[in-house]
Amino acid sequence: MTDEREQKDILRSQWTLQFRKAQQADSWGQVIEAQDAYQGMAASIAAKQGMPSIASKEKEVLQRIALCLSARAHALSSMGDDAISSADMKSLQPVFEVLFTGAEPESFPIEAHKYSSGTPVKASAEGEIICAEADDVYSDWQLSQAALKSVSGTVVCIRVEKIGLKDAQDYIDPFMTIQVADPKGVVLDSHDTLACKERSATYVVFNHQVYLGISLEDMHKQAVALFFEFKHYKPKKKKVSTRCWAFMELNELRRDEEIILELYHKPTDLKKKKVRLHSEKPLYVHLFATFIHS
Numbered sequence: 001m002t003d004e005r006e007q008k009d010i011l012r013s014q015w016t017l018q019f020r021k022a023q024q025a026d027s028w029g030q031v032i033e034a035q036d037a038y039q040g041m042a043a044s045i046a047a048k049q050g051m052p053s054i055a056s057k058e059k060e061v062l063q064r065i066a067l068c069l070s071a072r073a074h075a076l077s078s079m080g081d082d083a084i085s086s087a088d089m090k091s092l093q094p095v096f097e098v099l100f101t102g103a104e105p106e107s108f109p110i111e112a113h114k115y116s117s118g119t120p121v122k123a124s125a126e127g128e129i130i131c132a133e134a135d136d137v138y139s140d141w142q143l144s145q146a147a148l149k150s151v152s153g154t155v156v157c158i159r160v161e162k163i164g165l166k167d168a169q170d171y172i173d174p175f176m177t178i179q180v181a182d183p184k185g186v187v188l189d190s191h192d193t194l195a196c197k198e199r200s201a202t203y204v205v206f207n208h209q210v211y212l213g214i215s216l217e218d219m220h221k222q223a224v225a226l227f228f229e230f231k232h233y234k235p236k237k238k239k240v241s242t243r244c245w246a247f248m249e250l251n252e253l254r255r256d257e258e259i260i261l262e263l264y265h266k267p268t269d270l271k272k273k274k275v276r277l278h279s280e281k282p283l284y285v286h287l288f289a290t291f292i293h294s
Contacts, residue, residue: 004053008100011048015041016096023093026072026086035073042069046121050140052159052207055256056290059157061095061104063144063292064115068092071115084114121145143211148292153215155292156253160193162205163230163263164283171232171243174204176285179227180214185270188224189213202283204230216253216291225249228261228285229268242266244278246285259287 022037048054049062068084075083091109098104121141147155160176173195180189191210198205214224226248234241245268246261253259263278263285 005100007051008053012096012099012101015045015099016093019093019096023086023089026076026089031076035076038069038073038076042066042073042121045069046141049144050209052161052288054290056292057104058100059144059290060292061099061108063148064108064110064112065092065095066121067115068110070121084110088114140209143209144292147211147213151213151215153217153293156212156216156219157209157290157292158212158226159209159288159290160206160228161258161286161288162203162207163285164203164281165230165243166202166279166281166283168199168202168204171204172235174230174232174243176206176208177229177231177242178210178212179229179270180212180219180224181227181270182222182224183271187270188222219250223250225270225272226253227268227270228287230263230285242268247272248287253289255289255291257288259289260284261287 018037018041022034022041025037026034045062045066049059049066054062068089071084072086072089075085088110095105095109144155144157147157158178160178163176165171175195176193178191178193179187181187189212191212193206193208193210196204196206198207212219228246228248230243230245231240232243233239244263244266246263248259248261252261261284263283265276265278269275
């Protein structure tokens with residue numbers, strides 16, 4: 001926790017200084033310098049917004065900042081009536097100064113129409129999360145942007161941290177499938193994590209984020225539940241098999257808190273009528289949810 005806080009403090013200081021210099025170049029009419037600085041910051045922030053320690057409100061603010069930076073860089077070369085201005089950008093300075101402090105403004109200082117349709121941001125490997133591939137960072141940002149564009153309402157991001165299994169070392173190419181299903185067992189949304197990258201004696205670690213394609217509001221309307229299947233490859237049978245599963249009711253879906261779910265024996269029952277514990281050992285699937293308002 002201390003390391004995460006220190007990392008956030010460092011990022012806030014770096015970004016505040018970088019933004020001050022970029023905005024100064026912008027106000028002085030140094031177009032190329034301002035463009036380069038804004039684009040570089042947008043790419044770095046886009047990469048960092050996927051960090052595991054980023055809470056819902058922080059992620060939402062970073063999303064908007066990155067889009068503003070990209071929109072202003074584009075506006076410097078092609079001004080329009082609704083283009084984001086240098087004066088607009090100056091209003092972001094106080095936002096940078098309170099990043100990660102819990103004092104982020106309730107109302108973002110720049111109107112959404114000035115940045116929501118801006119040039120897409122590409123996350124840079126410079127902002128890469130430790131132990132993550134550059135492609136993972138890039139795809140996390142792209143997935144979040146795709147979800148914000150396609151989902152009307154609150155976007156739910158589920159980070160699958162790890163799953164506890166007594167034989168965690170034995171599985172080949174393990175991954176998790178996340179499904180959203182209604183009370184009749186109809187699957188409304190489904191996503192796979194990447195294959196795991198780390199293991200211990202009793203844990204398979206994913207630390208992978210998935211952005212659901214159905215809003216929190218729609219999930220409540222349809223009284224859905226979320227299902228998590230642990231899958232792995234069986235070379236002898238040449239197929240992917242489900243080893244165990246877990247489910248979450250919507251009242252368990254709490255933002256910015258660790259969520260711990262019991263594991264059940266296969267097969268997955270989307271109607272939750274035939275549920276049997278997978279193991280007597282105290283091993284669970286560990287999740288973390290963040291919400292972003294589109």
